[in-house]
Amino acid sequence: xxxxxxxxxxxxxxxxxxxxxxxxxxxxxxKSDEGKRELDANKNIDKNISVSSSCPAPYDFLNEIEQGxxxxxxxxxxxxxxxxxxxxxAKEMFKDQYPNTSIHVFxxxxxxxxxxxxxLKIYDLAKTGMNTAQIISTTNNYIDxxxxxxxxxxxxxLKNNGxxxxxxxxxxxxxxxxxVLSADLNGEIELLAYDRxxxxxxxxxxxxxxxxxxxxxxKTAAISHVNNPNDALLYKKILISDFGFETVHVTDSQPxxxxxxxxxxxxxxx
Numbered sequence: 001x002x003x004x005x006x007x008x009x010x011x012x013x014x015x016x017x018x019x020x021x022x023x024x025x026x027x028x029x030x031k032s033d034e035g036k037r038e039l040d041a042n043k044n045i046d047k048n049i050s051v052s053s054s055c056p057a058p059y060d061f062l063n064e065i066e067q068g069x070x071x072x073x074x075x076x077x078x079x080x081x082x083x084x085x086x087x088x089x090a091k092e093m094f095k096d097q098y099p100n101t102s103i104h105v106f107x108x109x110x111x112x113x114x115x116x117x118x119x120l121k122i123y124d125l126a127k128t129g130m131n132t133a134q135i136i137s138t139t140n141n142y143i144d145x146x147x148x149x150x151x152x153x154x155x156x157x158l159k160n161n162g163x164x165x166x167x168x169x170x171x172x173x174x175x176x177x178x179x180v181l182s183a184d185l186n187g188e189i190e191l192l193a194y195d196r197x198x199x200x201x202x203x204x205x206x207x208x209x210x211x212x213x214x215x216x217x218x219k220t221a222a223i224s225h226v227n228n229p230n231d232a233l234l235y236k237k238i239l240i241s242d243f244g245f246e247t248v249h250v251t252d253s254q255p256x257x258x259x260x261x262x263x264x265x266x267x268x269x270x
Contacts, residue, residue, distance in 0.1 A: 002126045003069040007056055007083045009076040009256050010115035011224035011267070013249035019123050022064040024056045026083070026256040051259050055083040061090035070102040070132055072122050072139075076111045076256075077187030102132050106139060109187035110148040112257050113222035113269035116249070118143060120220075147212045149192075150181040151201060151231075151266040180204050198231075205235065205268070209243055213270075221270035222249040224257065228264040235268055245270070 008025045029052050055076075065071045073091070078084035084107045091103045108115045121142050125135045177194040178201045184190045192208065195201045221239050225232035232250050239245040253261060261267060 001069060002122065003064075003066050003071040004119050004122055005061065005064045005071060005073045005087075006115050006119060007075050007081075007087075008254050009081075009083075009111045010074065010119065011112045011222070011251050011254050011257060013113070013116050013120075013222055013251045019119060021119055024060045024064060026056060027054045028255060028259060029053065053256060053259060055081050056086050058086045058089035058093060061087045062093055065090065065094045065101070065103060067098050067101055070126075071104070072135075073103070073105045074108055074115045074118050074122075075105065076115070077109050077183060078107045079109075079187040080111070080189060104132070104136050106143065107187065109143055109185070110146060110183040110269065112148065112253070112261075112267040113224050113249075113251075114146050114148045114183070116222050116251075117146065117220065117269055144185070145216070145218075146269060148183045148267065148269045149205065149208060150179075150189075150261055151205070151268075152179045152181065152262050153264055154262040155179055155191075180208070182208070202234070202238075206238065206242065209239070209268075209270070213243060218270050219244070219246040220249075221245050221247070221268065222251070223269075224251050224253040224267045226253045226258045226261055226263055226265040228266060231264070231266055235266060239268075239270070
């Protein structure tokens with residue numbers, strides 16, 4: 001049995017019920033108040049509220065590590081969050097007291113549905129009887145092969161909280177464009193395209209998926225959405241009918257991803 005822990009950027013999909021995966025919450029604050037007021041990380045965030053976030057503290061991760069179990073922690077990309085560093089500190093704190101406990105922290109180099117797919121990969125590998133070193137090596141290779149695409153109608157929160165460089169974002173926002181972003185190989189957020197229409201965005205996503213599936217036999221994907229089930233199901237249909245995916249999980253976005261992807265946002269990982 002393995003102990004899988006994710007920060008709350010991981011958008012939960014149905015198989016996680018079987019995994020009994022543990023979630024460590026980000027902290028989300030309302031910036032418009034005097035000082036900062038913590039918002040409920042388990043509820044959707046009003047799109048009109050100006051928000052900021054902070055990563056889980058080391059003790060938040062520490063509370064979920066168990067002696068006697070191999071623990072695997074999966075965090076949002078270290079390039080956009082301090083969650084990875086918090087998890088590393090928690091690992092060292094636990095091993096100071098229990099040095100024989102096996103704990104590994106994975107930098108997802110992404111977020112959201114990518115973390116969910118990584119958790120499923122670890123769970124499936126553990127069920128085959130792989131040893132810890134093999135699980136870590138295979139999972140690292142899997143992380144390097146993952147793709148995550150974000151579709152957003154606003155980049156304001158990403159820009160205002162320093163997650164994205166200002167590359168004509170203000171002007172593009174005024175033009176009511178749809179933004180297509182991705183996590184690059186190092187886990188940085190990159191802007192791939194911006195389109196004026198939903199139809200053009202769909203065409204852009206088809207082309208990106210086609211290009212990234214070259215020489216790949218990937219058959220499982222996951223999609224999360226921010227109050228936008230119709231588009232999520234449309235992209236699921238495209239992945240299955242056009243690209244031969246066998247399993248495409250669809251789920252609601254977690255609050256931390258709602259903050260940065262925005263209303264009607266879509267996140268696709270494969």
